[in-house]
Amino acid sequence: MEMIVCIKQVPGTNKVEVDPVTGVLKRDGIDSKMNPYDLFALETALKIKEEKGGSVKVLSMGPPQSKEVIREAYMMGADEGMLLSDRKFAGADVLATSYTISQGVRKYGKYDLIICGKQTTDGDTAQVGPEMAEYLDIPHIANVTDIVEIKEKSIVIKMDMSNSMQVVEVKYPCLITVEKDIFEPRLPSYRRKLETENKEIEVIGLKDFEDKDEKKYGLNGSPTQVERIFPPSHDKKQEVWEGNSEDISNKMTDKLKELKFV
Ligand SMILES: Cc1cc2nc3c(=O)[nH]c(=O)nc-3n(C[C@H](O)[C@H](O)[C@H](O)COP(=O)(O)OP(=O)(O)OC[C@H]3O[C@@H](n4cnc5c(N)ncnc54)[C@H](O)[C@@H]3O)c2cc1C
Helix, strand or coil: CEEEEECCEEECCCCCCECCCCCCECCCCCCEEECHHHHHHHHHHHHHHHHHCCEEEEEEECCHHHHHHHHHHHHHCCCEEEEECCHHHCCCCHHHHHHHHHHHHHHHCCCCEEEEECCCCCCCCCCHHHHHHHHHCCCEEEEEEEEEEECCCEEEEEEECCCCEEEEEEECCEEEEECCCCCCCCCCCHHHHHHHCCCCCEEECHHHCCCCCHHHCHHHHCCCCCCCCCCCCCCCCCCCCCCCHHHHHHHHHHHHHHCCCC
């Protein structure tokens, strides 16, 4: 089974500044980590490989420092890693990100299964996996909570439909996005750290893609414009009432009438 796992480096803190002019997150110089949801995606692939053989490749799109998450994936057991990094990819919204990663997948060549995390802890849209599948013209299943059976030409999985569970069989090649807790992610191993510290990480950019049309990448390829980013304001007024229960219930009745709720 040839698998590709998409992993993203995200801020390790929620104190991230936004460039007031471009609306782009200022990611330089801040603490980063692997998107926690992607640990579950990687663990799923490693479990499948242990059972059925094959290989696990990881793919990340981001600045050069994203190599760190690929190194971490190597320490957990990934066989190969590729970083999609190019200034022309900067400022991508979900559409441009999905297109860029789908081009990276094409660069990898043959695969049976792509596994993504359910969502990220920064962008948080949960759309990249399904959009990539559309660009690659392959079926996808989101919110996968369990792998029921791995067959030669298909995989049977359980998906969470929020008010019901569905068991679905899907043919390869396909893409799944997995829920957290599908499997408990293993810790990076010190032995593998030593074995893989000089392991190559291929870094590719726009010039290496099949589609080199600059209009489809980064800010150029992003139809969504961030107009303003701000913390939600809390403008609710609070009143504290004192007195016995009769006084308070009378005040409550008056207030409800004043607000025209009764
Ligand atoms: C309206 C809007 C505007 C935005 N504008 C900007 C902006 O101006 N500047 C900016 O920096 N960001 C911006 N973002 C955030 C950026 O677009 C997202 O971080 C990016 O598109 C990935 O989406 P996501 O984080 O929501 O991923 P999700 O869809 O939540 O991720 C699902 C899964 O897809 C995979 N995945 C996602 N991203 C990557 C990646 N980079 N590499 C590998 N795998 C990945 C992972 O497996 C992940 O678990 C914007 C987002 C939105 C919604």
